Amino acid sequence: FSLRFQSEPQYKNIGWCSILLTIQFLAQLLLIPQGSLFGQIMFVSSLGVSWAYNSWLSSLDKEKIQKEILLNNVLGEPKVTKYYFGTRTSMVVFVLLVLQPEEPSKILNELLPNDTKVWRKFKSTIVERLLDKEKLHFEVTDADIDEFTHNERTLLETLYGDAQSAYEGYIQYCASE
Structure with a gap:
């Protein structure tokens, strides 16, 4: 969601609210100790509730919320397909084949x-x-590997x-599209 203020782009409303909250804080700080026991308890309990609410807000997983908003509201629940690869190398080659x-x-x-x-x-x-744009089928010939050790x-x-294997996965991907 988003908030729109009539005072955009100066946001005078927010400025006035912050000034009023500061005045309220100073007034409570100066006047509460002189008030009744009930007023003092209410002041301390309002601080406790405010602390609890801020703790709850800060514990929310903001990334999860942003991801849900992006996927559901902005992108309109797109079709997402997961592909699993045995190695990072095959994943990278598959990405290169798809993106071209x-x-x-x-x-x-x-x-x-x-x-x-x-x-x-x-x-x-x-x-x-x-x-x-050649196929990715490989046959390692002796000319290709003469310079390498056995491990290489x-x-x-x-x-x-x-x-x-990434190329074979890409062929299946193209067939399913």
């Missing part, structure tokens, strides 16, 4: 910041295939497998 960005290398480097020889090879292959080859094959 002009510069996939920027997104790829942002979401997968690893910068080793294997990761650079993987990223360059993915970017090249995305820009050429295993990692590269795993990364290509993740990319290939």
